[in-house]
Amino acid sequence: MAGKAGSRKKKTAAAKPAAVKEADRIFAERLGRHHDELRWLYMELYGNDAMFAELCEQMKRYYDQRNAKLKKLDREREAAGAWYRKRDMLGMMLYIDNFAGNIRGVQEKLSYLEKCHVNYVHLMPFLDTPKGRSDGGYAVADFRKVRPDLGTMEDLAALAEQCHDRGISLCMDFVMNHTSEDHEWAKRARQGDGEYMSRYFFCADPAIPAEYEKTVPQVFPTTAPGNFTYLPQMGHFVLTTFYPYQWDLNYGNPRVFNEMMYNFLYLANQGMDIIRIDAVPYIWKQMGTNCRNLPQVHTIVRMMRMIGEIVCPGIVLLGEVVMEPDKVAPYFGTVEKPECHMLYNVTTMATTWNTVATRDARLLRKQMDIVCSLPREYTFLNYLRCHDDIGWGLDYGTLSSWGMREIPHKRFLNEYFQGKTEGSVSRGELYNEDPITQDARFCGTTASMCGVESAGFEQNAFMMEQAIRKDLMLHAYMFTQSGIPMLYSGDEVGQVNDYSYKEDPDKAPDSRYIHRGAFPWELADRIEEKGSVQEKIFAGLLRLEKIRAGEAVFGADAQVYTKDYSDDSILWIVRRSGEEELHAVFNFSDEGKTIWMPERAVYTDLVTGVTEEVETVELSGWDFLWMKKH
Ligand code: GLC
Numbered sequence: 001m002a003g004k005a006g007s008r009k010k011k012t013a014a015a016k017p018a019a020v021k022e023a024d025r026i027f028a029e030r031l032g033r034h035h036d037e038l039r040w041l042y043m044e045l046y047g048n049d050a051m052f053a054e055l056c057e058q059m060k061r062y063y064d065q066r067n068a069k070l071k072k073l074d075r076e077r078e079a080a081g082a083w084y085r086k087r088d089m090l091g092m093m094l095y096i097d098n099f100a101g102n103i104r105g106v107q108e109k110l111s112y113l114e115k116c117h118v119n120y121v122h123l124m125p126f127l128d129t130p131k132g133r134s135d136g137g138y139a140v141a142d143f144r145k146v147r148p149d150l151g152t153m154e155d156l157a158a159l160a161e162q163c164h165d166r167g168i169s170l171c172m173d174f175v176m177n178h179t180s181e182d183h184e185w186a187k188r189a190r191q192g193d194g195e196y197m198s199r200y201f202f203c204a205d206p207a208i209p210a211e212y213e214k215t216v217p218q219v220f221p222t223t224a225p226g227n228f229t230y231l232p233q234m235g236h237f238v239l240t241t242f243y244p245y246q247w248d249l250n251y252g253n254p255r256v257f258n259e260m261m262y263n264f265l266y267l268a269n270q271g272m273d274i275i276r277i278d279a280v281p282y283i284w285k286q287m288g289t290n291c292r293n294l295p296q297v298h299t300i301v302r303m304m305r306m307i308g309e310i311v312c313p314g315i316v317l318l319g320e321v322v323m324e325p326d327k328v329a330p331y332f333g334t335v336e337k338p339e340c341h342m343l344y345n346v347t348t349m350a351t352t353w354n355t356v357a358t359r360d361a362r363l364l365r366k367q368m369d370i371v372c373s374l375p376r377e378y379t380f381l382n383y384l385r386c387h388d389d390i391g392w393g394l395d396y397g398t399l400s401s402w403g404m405r406e407i408p409h410k411r412f413l414n415e416y417f418q419g420k421t422e423g424s425v426s427r428g429e430l431y432n433e434d435p436i437t438q439d440a441r442f443c444g445t446t447a448s449m450c451g452v453e454s455a456g457f458e459q460n461a462f463m464m465e466q467a468i469r470k471d472l473m474l475h476a477y478m479f480t481q482s483g484i485p486m487l488y489s490g491d492e493v494g495q496v497n498d499y500s501y502k503e504d505p506d507k508a509p510d511s512r513y514i515h516r517g518a519f520p521w522e523l524a525d526r527i528e529e530k531g532s533v534q535e536k537i538f539a540g541l542l543r544l545e546k547i548r549a550g551e552a553v554f555g556a557d558a559q560v561y562t563k564d565y566s567d568d569s570i571l572w573i574v575r576r577s578g579e580e581e582l583h584a585v586f587n588f589s590d591e592g593k594t595i596w597m598p599e600r601a602v603y604t605d606l607v608t609g610v611t612e613e614v615e616t617v618e619l620s621g622w623d624f625l626w627m628k629k630h
Contacts, residue, residue: 004356012339017372025070027063030313031056034306036569037337039283041299046254054233055258055307059150062265063311068272073164074314084120084169084274084316084341084484085379087557090169093122093386094489096150097517103151107159107321110166112524114536116492120484121163122276124387126150130182133245133390134160136387138173138278139180139596141261153270170410171274171318172267176260186247189220190234200247200254201239201285202500208287209237215289216241221434223509223562227291239272241282241291251283261307268312268445275308276318277301280331291328301331301339314565316341318381325370325394332378345380345483350393357424359589361571365562366398368573371481372560379556384474385449385491389431389441389512392588407438417449423590425451426461427497429511445515446491447471452533453496464533466590468494470622472540473586477624479548480573480584487541490514494537547606553582553628567593581629582606590621602630 016024042052046466066074077083091583092113100106113121125137128145137147138489146152158168163461178188188196203209209228216227218244228237229244239248249256263488264275284296308315319331325347329412348367355364371380387558391401396406428444447453451467471494478485489495498517527538548554558577565572569589575582583603585595597603600615606626617625 002556025066025295026075027060027310029050030310031059034093034310036095038303038306038310039084041303042254043047045296046160047297047506048254050072051254051258052615055261058258058262058306059265059311060604061485062269065611066269066312069161069164070269070312070314074312076541077314082341082377082379082508082556083314087555088545088620089120089484089553090115090116090118090545091120091122091381091484091486092116092118092489093124093171093486095124095387095516096126096467097622099489100519102149103146103159107162108169111467113150113168116487117542117549118487120171120274120486122486125173126156127175130180130245130482133182134178135243135246136512138175139178139182139243139246140175140181141180144266157270160273164271165554166527169273170271171276172272173276173278174264174267175278176264177251177279178242178248181245181247182248184284188246190231192234194602196411198253199250201250203233204236209344211287212239216287218434220432221436221439222432239285242279248285249283250285251296252285257300257303259423261304265307267360268315272320273314274316274342276320277304278320280319281321281327282339286554287441287584293323293330293535295589297340298330298333303332305333305339305341316344320344320392322346322388322391324369325395329374329378332374335377336341338377342379342381345382345481346391348357348380348383349383351475351548352397353390353417354392354394354413355588356449356470356474357413359569361586361588362402362568363395363398364571366482367395368560368571371552372562376482376557380481381486381494382481382483383486384478385446385488385515387487387516389514391441414440415444415475417444419454425454425467426515427453429497429514431511443496443511443514444497445517446488447494447537448497448515450474451492456496456533463605466622468533468536468540471537473540473622473624474543476544476584476626477571477586479544479554480560480575480582480626482556482558489557490519492538492541492601493520493527493534495520495523543607547626551580551628552607553577553580553581563598564570569593570595583625583627583629585617585619585625585627587623588618592618592620595625597627603627604630 096106100109126138126147128142128147129137129139129235146156146345184197189200200572205229214225224243227241229240230237241248251257275520284294285291286294317340321331321343321409331343332339351364351367355361378514392410414430415421415426416424419427427448428442431443433440448472455463455467501513507513523534526532526534529535553575555577558575560575563572563574571586573584587593588627595617602613606628
């Protein structure tokens, strides 16, 4: 008997089943496509053959572990090309606990997300993180464990499967710049283990931090000043660009790179579709520089892209590059050697709010012209608000040529959005005011910044109408941009600022929690109630989403450009696809305007559905037009 079983076993080992052979062939082919470049870059950075061999071996291991359904999806997506550039792609970012308590709760709410037409869900950080030292989940203690109150890895994989069955993609954060001080590596480093200390940046000599501080700006100048943290028990400083409990990883050490890539592949194998690379510009440090956007960062992202394409090519890398305008697009890499698939359109977002405050669309137009001139393969994620502050990263070169200097202009914007300026209906709070540079950023929800909060407080129906109009116009503008629109959970029902964070000592110092409130299900219940604020916003958005999904001019390959118009508060965008031409006109002012169409012709107003010959159209303050030319 034993002999028989043994001989059968031998047989299977010698002749692999056809499916395994095919899988091996696919892997070998993908590896073959990238091997030389990957090896070249790896050796250039690390010069370590053994570690490169280990990386290749592990890639195969993660590929073998990837389940059949995901592998099938990979092949379909590979064949489809840029699968995520669909015209009906609509994202929403949400906190699992705020939205539905835990992962299983999210599963139960999938039909609500479908009702919102959302087919791409960004689950905000959910990995294990120490309470009270979490930076909203961006201080990860274990990359392979879900925060226990939210569920388990199995729950996550089950959610991903259910989402895939409904055509929904899932996005998660990959916080690769740092770990929590409670991460296993950090704990060992704290015990003085040199192997683990070399995974971070430690130094005993205070001259080193002092030297760094000369050239490295501060991310959290008020809530976490400085870039180093002194650990008295160790007698060492550790590099902490963000909060003191977030220890920066040393990517100069190939062990760090390899292990983090394995974590990335592990998470991809749970069924994640989009991996958001958190704080990516910061991952390489060098004394004497500002430690941002260094060339090695691009090498690492390029390697990560290739590793993804070898093991799990269905995955999309979304880079979080919140930097000044000219530093963002390089993270796409080149068309031949791409890095990130998608980037946040952060400059456009900040410039949009700048336009709301100044009622001057010139800078926004200039910004759009820059974005529109980039290769069409570059996909931006467009958004109005996210979980972070607005950093006012504008094109100050241009603004100063128009007589607006950076610090006074930022002050104006911050005063405006706090509602301190005559005529402003916005509400919100400052973030990380820096007494030295006098810089400050801003926090608040879209609805509060548009005036829904102040109108509600004053019970002023006229103001409310205007606030809703502004809110919908900004969303329509976001849908008109080239790229993928992303809603911030709660925006679809006009969720306003939540001041209760001030009562929680863990959150009180961080005003970003003002726009991270629990999802107001009681408001979501009112979306069917005709005439309610929630119904107007929800139904208004739905109308826009349907139009966008149904019209070819909103396709990813449409040509998008701006058009000159005599009035600075008007932003005019044209989208062209084949024979079709859309004229999208946005009125960034309180006053009604008469809009002169480029020529007297027949247009369909996509919002009202009316088709007629027009030469001029009356446009109310903060309203927009989507006119399709015939
Ligand atoms: C990213 C996140 C932000 C976090 C930081 C540090 O910028 O969006 O919320 O504080 O990274 O991880």
